[in-house]
Amino acid sequence: MQTTRSESAFARAQKVIPGGVNSPVRAFRGVGGTPRFIERGEGSRIFDIDGNSYIDYVGSWGPLLLGHRAPAVIEALRAVLDSGTSFGAPTEREAELAELIRQAVPSMEMLRLVNSGTEATMSALRLARGFTGRDLTIKFEGCYHGHVDSLLVKAGSGMATLGIADAAGVPKAFAETTLVLPYNSIAALEQAFKERGDQIAAVIVEPVVGNMGCVPPLPGFLEAMRELTARHGALLIFDEVMTGFRVALGGAQALFGIHPDLSTFGKIIGGGLPLAAYGGRTDIMHKVAPLGPVYQAGTLSGNPLAVSAGLAMLRELIAHPEIYTQLEARAAQLTAWTPPGVTINRVGSMFTFFFTESPVTDWDTAKQCDTARFGKFFHHMLEQGVYLAPSQFEAGFVSAAHSEADIRATVDAARGFF
Ligand code: HOZ
Numbered sequence: 001m002q003t004t005r006s007e008s009a010f011a012r013a014q015k016v017i018p019g020g021v022n023s024p025v026r027a028f029r030g031v032g033g034t035p036r037f038i039e040r041g042e043g044s045r046i047f048d049i050d051g052n053s054y055i056d057y058v059g060s061w062g063p064l065l066l067g068h069r070a071p072a073v074i075e076a077l078r079a080v081l082d083s084g085t086s087f088g089a090p091t092e093r094e095a096e097l098a099e100l101i102r103q104a105v106p107s108m109e110m111l112r113l114v115n116s117g118t119e120a121t122m123s124a125l126r127l128a129r130g131f132t133g134r135d136l137t138i139k140f141e142g143c144y145h146g147h148v149d150s151l152l153v154k155a156g157s158g159m160a161t162l163g164i165a166d167a168a169g170v171p172k173a174f175a176e177t178t179l180v181l182p183y184n185s186i187a188a189l190e191q192a193f194k195e196r197g198d199q200i201a202a203v204i205v206e207p208v209v210g211n212m213g214c215v216p217p218l219p220g221f222l223e224a225m226r227e228l229t230a231r232h233g234a235l236l237i238f239d240e241v242m243t244g245f246r247v248a249l250g251g252a253q254a255l256f257g258i259h260p261d262l263s264t265f266g267k268i269i270g271g272g273l274p275l276a277a278y279g280g281r282t283d284i285m286h287k288v289a290p291l292g293p294v295y296q297a298g299t300l301s302g303n304p305l306a307v308s309a310g311l312a313m314l315r316e317l318i319a320h321p322e323i324y325t326q327l328e329a330r331a332a333q334l335t336a337w338t339p340p341g342v343t344i345n346r347v348g349s350m351f352t353f354f355f356t357e358s359p360v361t362d363w364d365t366a367k368q369c370d371t372a373r374f375g376k377f378f379h380h381m382l383e384q385g386v387y388l389a390p391s392q393f394e395a396g397f398v399s400a401a402h403s404e405a406d407i408r409a410t411v412d413a414a415r416g417f418f
Contacts, residue, residue: 001050001052001382001383002050002051002052003034003036003048003050003052004050005037005048005049005050006034006035006036006037006048006049006050007034009037009049010034010035010037020035021035023158024158024161024162025157025158025161025389025390025391025394026390028390029161029162030161030162030371030375030390030391030392030393031374031375031378031379031390031391032375032379033379035390036048036050036052036054036382036387037049040068041056041064041067041068041069042068042069043067043068043069043401044056044067044068044399044401044402044403044406045068046068046387052385053385054382054385054386054387055385055386055387055402055406055409055410056068056387056399057386057387057388057389057396057397057398057410058387058388058389058396058397059397059399060267060272061267061389061394061397062210062241062242062246062267062268062395062397063266063267063268063270063271063272064272064397064399065245065246065268065313065317065323065327065349065397065399065400066313066316066323066399066400066401067399067400067401067402068401070271070312070313070316070401072312072313072315072316073271073272073309073312073313075312076271076308076309076311076312077273077305077308077309077312079308080304080305080308081305083304084304085303085304085305086299086300086303086304086305087304088299090302091302091304091307093304093307093308093311094113094302094307096311097113097269097307097310097311097314098110098111098113098277098279100311100314100315100318101265101269101277101279101314103318104245104249104250104251104314104317104318105240105244105250105251105253105254105263105265106250107253107259107260107261107263107280107281108263108265108277108279108280109279109280109281109282109285110279110280110282110285110286111277111278111279111280111285112277112278112279112285112288112296112301113275113276113277113301113302113307114275114276114277114278114296114298114301115274115275115276115298115300115301115303115306116146116266116274116276117145117146117239117241117264117266117267117276118145118146118147118148119146119276119298120146120241120264120265120266120276120277120278121145121146121148121151121204121237121239121241121264121278122146122148123278123296124202124204124237124262124263124264124278124280125137125148125150125151125201125202125204125237126294126296127262127278127284127285127287127288127294127296128201128202128235128237128261128262128284129201129202130287130292130293130294131201131235131284131287131294132201132202132233132234132235134198134199134200134201134234135177135199135201136177136178136179136196136199136200136201137150137151137177137178137179137200137201137202137203137204138178138179138180138181138189138192138200138202138203138204138234139151139153139178139179139180139181139203139204139205140180140181140182140183140205140206140209140362141154141180141181141182141183141362141363141364142154142155142156142160142183142209142211142212142215142362142363142366142393143155143156143183143204143205143206143209143211143212143239144156144157144158144159144160144206144211144212145204145206145239145241145264146241147167149170149171149174149175150170150174150175150177150178151178151204152166152167152170152175153166153170153175153178153180154166154180154363155167155211156209156211156212156363156393157211157212157391157393157394158391160211160212160363160366160367160391160393161391161392161393161394179192179196179200182362182363182364183205183209183212183215183217183221183361183362183363184215184217184218184221184361184362185221185362186220186221186224189203189224189225189228190224190228193228193231193232193234197228197231197232197234198232198233200229200232200234201234201235202229202234202235202236202237202262203225203228203229203234203235203236203237204237204239205222205225205236205237205238205239206239206242206243207222207238207239207240207243207251207252207253207256207258208242208243208247208252208255208347208350210242210243210350210394210395211242211393211394211395212363212366212393213345213352213354213360213366213392213393213394213395214345214346214347214350214351214352214395214396215345215352215360215361215362215366216345216347217256218361222256222258223258225258226258226259226260229261235261235262235284236258236260236261236262237260237261237262237263237264238251238252238253238258238260238262238263238264239263239264240252240253240263240264240265241264241265241266241267241276242267242350242395243347243350244263244265244266244267244268244269245265245268245269245313245314245317246267246268246348246349246350246397247347247348247349247350248324248348249317249318249321249324251263251265255347255348260280261280261281261284262278262279262280262281262284263278263279263280264276264277264278265277265278268313268317269310269313269314270306270309270310270313271306271309271310271311271312271313272309272313273303273305273306273309273310274300274303274306275303275306275307275309275310323400324348326400327348327349327398327399327400328348328349330349330398330402330404330407331346331348331349331350331351331398332346333404333407333408333411334351334398334407334410334411335351337411337415339353339414339415339417339418340418341355341356341357341370341373341418342354342355342356342357342418343356343357343358343359343360345360349397349398349399350395350396350397351395351396351397351398352392352394352395352396353374353377353396353414354366354369354392355369355370355371355373355374355377355392356368356369356370366392366393369392371392374392376417377414377417378390380413380416380417381410381413381414381417384413384416385409385413386409386410386413386414
């Protein structure tokens, strides 16, 4: 496979951008080698600048549920370009997008649009503190909620990939406001609430983890979290940046029947453009400025391009619920075999091939994986024209653009490794 143009693009980028990339996992440090520089995408495929094509299971890290250049999204973007790119003043379509999100996710009684998942979780957390008058947050080891100072403690995604336990630059006092517990441990949650229940503002969780690879909640875990937070006057925040509109139209909260107080969304709701949201109970959202004292703002929030792409995406998903049946079928086809020495986790169209024989239910079990062997598998797949996330600790995503033939080709390529 020819990679000379990617190699020189990477060398050039490394001189002006840290690691040559604008988000760490893209640098291939978790698997070695040269990141492929991408020229374009179409449907289920991406094409690099050397002319290689790949079946893509990254999908821009989740947003592209309909695949690359979904016609509805591209048409909406073409149309909005004729009216301008940003006004810093309200537009009608922002309320329309908020209404569609609320229609699909009833716990989002009111919401605020922001630009990234990090912004959404940062704002939700500040709001939880402002509402409860408490400072502590519980998060779970291996969960990643963006690069929010106080949440960069034992975080997943790039932190796990690069082996950074606690990020430099985070004031100790901020990190100390976060209690980190093992994912899926009801006992640890009960203990934390027993000891400090009256100081805990919120529990924030990826209801299905995507950022240590795909790790589903064990039965009863989310239910216990809901019960304990309610009993102690703490808020439950579901970080659905990855799972929202992916594991079900109504997100993980619909799949598991849990009603959080606040939620964060991103990725899919922006249709591949920078857009995210936080929201939830009306009485809590009334604390956000200008209604209340919790301040949060943004010049590009509600940006016309991003909102138009998001609207087009959500209208498609709401009009075609059969997309979720197809996603389930394709992802099941992809994971309906047991490679030796591998445990496959999957929830809907999110999946991970963990290079361990033991079940993966939390960070302790995820980190037992043979990451060197994963790296070999990753490069084998790349050579075969399949683009997986370049880290053992990230989820893969099936899109509605993946055909049965794509999945068959992927399984055939993977079988060739074992
Ligand atoms: N942290 C993101 C996925 N969990 C990766 C973002 C990116 O590299 O674009």
